[in-house]
Amino acid sequence: MIFSMEEIDSVTFIRLAPQRATAEIAREFKDFLFDLIENQNSSKIIMDLKMVEFMDSFFLGAIVSGLKKSRLAGGDVRLLNMQPSLLPIFKLMHLDEVFSIFEDESDARRSFSAA
Numbered sequence: 001m002i003f004s005m006e007e008i009d010s011v012t013f014i015r016l017a018p019q020r021a022t023a024e025i026a027r028e029f030k031d032f033l034f035d036l037i038e039n040q041n042s043s044k045i046i047m048d049l050k051m052v053e054f055m056d057s058f059f060l061g062a063i064v065s066g067l068k069k070s071r072l073a074g075g076d077v078r079l080l081n082m083q084p085s086l087l088p089i090f091k092l093m094h095l096d097e098v099f100s101i102f103e104d105e106s107d108a109r110r111s112f113s114a115a
Contacts, residue, residue, distance in 0.1 A: 003029065005036070011109050012042040016052050023058035033066035043075025046108045050081035055089065067099065076100070078108045 002025055003016045014033075018025060036042040047063065067077040079101045082090070090096045102108035 003032065007042065009109065011044045011046060011112055012036060013046050013048060013105075015048040015050075019051060019053045021052050021055040021059040023056060026056075026058040026062040029059065030062035030065055033062070034069055037066070037069045037073050037075070041073075043070045043073035044112050045070055045075065046078045046080050046102075046105070048080045048105075049083065049086065053083050053085050055086055060089070060093070060095075064095070064098075076112070078102060078111060080105060080108050 002018055003014055005015070006013050014036075016029075021029075033045070036045070045066070063077070070077050077099065079099050081103065082101055087096070090099070090101070100108075100111060102111070
């Protein structure tokens with residue numbers, strides 16, 4: 001399974017399993033996100049990146065597209081457990097200013113209540 005999902009207190013957790021998030025799975029992931037937001041009314045999303053050590057621009061684009069779609073639906077996307085190897089990419093693209101990034105799952109979930 002490339003990614004799994006569970007809903008806890010109206011927040012959808014997506015756990016990504018691949019170590020390398022690349023163009024090969026980016027389209028499938030984007031379609032999965034859009035289906036969640038459009039058809040399952042899941043606009044509050046936390047993506048657990050614990051297993052992801054590398055992310056290419058195609059996969060990054062899929063995440064940004066999901067963020068835009070969720071915000072249009074009144075929600076947001078939070079990132080959880082980002083590996084140190086990914087942070088420079090997010091900083092270079094200034095995406096660390098766009099996404100809320102958390103190390104603690106409870107804090108990420110609570111951030112939706114505080115918003």
